[in-house]
Amino acid sequence: MHTFVTVALDGLEFASYLFIVSVGLTVIFGVMRILNVAHGAVYGWGAYVAAIVIGWASAAALPVWAYFVGIGLTSVVVGAAFGLIVYFAFVRRMEGQDEVILLLLTFGLFLALENLSLLVFGGTSHYSFAPVMALGRVTVGGTLRTNYGFSIIGLAALVGVACWYFFDRTRTGRLIRVVIYDREVAETLGVNVNAMQCLTFIGGSVLAALGGAYIAPTISVQPGLGTQIIVMAFAVSVVGGLGSISGAMIGALIIGLLRSVAIHFVPSLELFVIYGVMAAVLLVRPEGLFPPPKARSI
Amino acid sequence: MNRGKITKGIGAGMALIGAAGFSGSAMAGNAASKPVKVAVVTFLTGPASSVFGLPSKRGAEVMVKAINKGIVPAPYGSEGFGGHKVVAKYVNEAGGNSQQVQNYKNLVEKDHEDVILGYLSSGSCKAIAPLSDQLDELTVLASCGTPDVFNKHHPYIFRTMSDETADSVAAARYVQDKFPHLESFTGFNQNYSWGHESWNQFSLAMKDLMPNVKKGKNPQFARFLSGHYSSQISSLLLSNAKLVQTSAWGGDLTSFLNQGRMRGLFQKKKVLMTSASTVYYQMGKGMPNGVIIGVRGPYGILGRHIKTPLNKWFIHEYKEEFGKYPPSAAYMYAQAMLATKVAYDKAAGQSGQKKVPTTKAVASAFTGLKFKSFTTEVDFRNANGHQAVTKDGYGITHWNKSTGRPDVKDVVFFSAGCVNAPPGVNSIKWLKEGMPGATCKNSGSN
Numbered sequence: 001m002h003t004f005v006t007v008a009l010d011g012l013e014f015a016s017y018l019f020i021v022s023v024g025l026t027v028i029f030g031v032m033r034i035l036n037v038a039h040g041a042v043y044g045w046g047a048y049v050a051a052i053v054i055g056w057a058s059a060a061a062l063p064v065w066a067y068f069v070g071i072g073l074t075s076v077v078v079g080a081a082f083g084l085i086v087y088f089a090f091v092r093r094m095e096g097q098d099e100v101i102l103l104l105l106t107f108g109l110f111l112a113l114e115n116l117s118l119l120v121f122g123g124t125s126h127y128s129f130a131p132v133m134a135l136g137r138v139t140v141g142g143t144l145r146t147n148y149g150f151s152i153i154g155l156a157a158l159v160g161v162a163c164w165y166f167f168d169r170t171r172t173g174r175l176i177r178v179v180i181y182d183r184e185v186a187e188t189l190g191v192n193v194n195a196m197q198c199l200t201f202i203g204g205s206v207l208a209a210l211g212g213a214y215i216a217p218t219i220s221v222q223p224g225l226g227t228q229i230i231v232m233a234f235a236v237s238v239v240g241g242l243g244s245i246s247g248a249m250i251g252a253l254i255i256g257l258l259r260s261v262a263i264h265f266v267p268s269l270e271l272f273v274i275y276g277v278m279a280a281v282l283l284v285r286p287e288g289l290f291p292p293p294k295a296r297s298i
Numbered sequence: 299m300n301r302g303k304i305t306k307g308i309g310a311g312m313a314l315i316g317a318a319g320f321s322g323s324a325m326a327g328n329a330a331s332k333p334v335k336v337a338v339v340t341f342l343t344g345p346a347s348s349v350f351g352l353p354s355k356r357g358a359e360v361m362v363k364a365i366n367k368g369i370v371p372a373p374y375g376s377e378g379f380g381g382h383k384v385v386a387k388y389v390n391e392a393g394g395n396s397q398q399v400q401n402y403k404n405l406v407e408k409d410h411e412d413v414i415l416g417y418l419s420s421g422s423c424k425a426i427a428p429l430s431d432q433l434d435e436l437t438v439l440a441s442c443g444t445p446d447v448f449n450k451h452h453p454y455i456f457r458t459m460s461d462e463t464a465d466s467v468a469a470a471r472y473v474q475d476k477f478p479h480l481e482s483f484t485g486f487n488q489n490y491s492w493g494h495e496s497w498n499q500f501s502l503a504m505k506d507l508m509p510n511v512k513k514g515k516n517p518q519f520a521r522f523l524s525g526h527y528s529s530q531i532s533s534l535l536l537s538n539a540k541l542v543q544t545s546a547w548g549g550d551l552t553s554f555l556n557q558g559r560m561r562g563l564f565q566k567k568k569v570l571m572t573s574a575s576t577v578y579y580q581m582g583k584g585m586p587n588g589v590i591i592g593v594r595g596p597y598g599i600l601g602r603h604i605k606t607p608l609n610k611w612f613i614h615e616y617k618e619e620f621g622k623y624p625p626s627a628a629y630m631y632a633q634a635m636l637a638t639k640v641a642y643d644k645a646a647g648q649s650g651q652k653k654v655p656t657t658k659a660v661a662s663a664f665t666g667l668k669f670k671s672f673t674t675e676v677d678f679r680n681a682n683g684h685q686a687v688t689k690d691g692y693g694i695t696h697w698n699k700s701t702g703r704p705d706v707k708d709v710v711f712f713s714a715g716c717v718n719a720p721p722g723v724n725s726i727k728w729l730k731e732g733m734p735g736a737t738c739k740n741s742g743s744n
Binding site: 125259 | 341342343344347348349351352392489516517518519520521523524525526528529530532533535536548549550552553556557560561562
């Protein structure tokens, strides 16, 4: 029983983290048809800045809530800044280009931003464990777990609900869905497609930065962070169906849980299950398990 | 200007160029003025830079400065390498194996470095080893642990500390010595050659020394640089094994330490870390008490209490320069620099000439060399005289309240013959056969 609970919680915790990062990637693809590799670099920048902000808060002996305010502000500022710069300086100018060209563009940006982070933050690791310590721990399933780990699950649920509410219950969200269905029809209906795209790109980037900022207190923030995550975020998006938020959620759950099972029972298969599942889904259902609905061509 | 004048002008110019060239050759022939160029390769960026790269560079810097001034304590007080000034250049090891191969070629062919010294990663060492043979370049490996480097003979490669076998055997001997009633063990290692080799060798050594101790069913191999070890730590916590061995290093090790600390891993299990001495100073109070730590030799905090004049001098110089005790990586690179000096001095002494000794002469001097380093004797007795062996030690972490500093207790040093395969014997074969011929003279320091 202990093993079952622990495997499930480990899987859920990792899936939550994967979902937060990959939902931004999948939304950007859904609206703009851009496979945004630079997403990984924004994640890395979010982690670095959050580690520094938390370090300041910790040195100033600020209360626990200050850490979380710092993480939230970092996500918004870093995500919005990079989202705006990348969108207006690069993506907007390349509009109408082939998807492969846009992929190469974001790949180049990813490498440039990763290198820039090395120049700005240096090559050494940054640590910011204070929020994890501050939230304490609890025994569940026979093992001590951090409350911070549970808070990641809560945050992912919050992000999921917020995305659903935004796309389903708000006017702007519905307009973005129109763009997803058919860009040309949206334009003829008077939807400001460029504004919707800009908003989506910034929102997606904020989610990338949030993923990095929230995970920073649990790891050593070090160069190469973005490379690690972007590959896994792609795997999640591909399994769930690129462009589908519910797909990202299911994809993250499948990969998170299978990874956890592998680590507990056959540790050497940790990587195999992640990419094995991706390969199998691509083989059987190339559009992913839950692809976004498409406009019917007549 | 007529054609005759032009011809004369060209002739005069050529004569001047010729003269300049001649004087250049003459200067090059002046041995004392020609420096020995040493490229020091280490992680200047990346996850290994703070705990390994930076201290290793600093260790090399302290030695180069002191060697050029001739202030290293006796018997190493002569200036330079065989009387020649040392010019060091620091090169980044980050970027992967193919980057290292390219860097190595550039350092030899473009920059004409006389010695390539360094390498922390086993992957780097394996990648550049064939190039040393092709380019006849003296290569001094300062730290990387894989025994595979010397599966083939490389005439110009020398490693100045013990290889990975010593790590694992000393760890197992320490466990046998201090925890004789241990029932079972498991592992947490990085999922690449280093992690697998370490686990394999530790398991073999444990089988030899404590055959009744059970080996865990699911040792963990975590993705390198992953940073997320929650599931692995859960698995270790649920495992019946009483001891967890890990050879993780760099940022992965600090992530594992911090995540494990929060999950109560160090209260529930005895954890043995073969590379943790590298991060102990940096972690400070964050390092849990009671962790078994080592670092493949009496370096860093494990060697701090060894009172040889050379060690006292090195600690003093390093503290003067950088305001802290030298960590283990600083010792490793300083030892590599000292070994190279000893080999150059020997080669220069043998030739009796003022010229910089040739690569061949230095390699010959290096082969089978034996000298007293900061905290241990370094004996190039393995791999046809190219692989050094030293004593190796383990201890247990404890925060010293009176000094307010990290410290180690129950330190045991194992003699080189106790933890390294005998000359000419493959390490794995030696371990599989039960470590025949091992000679142990153990000692403690505090």
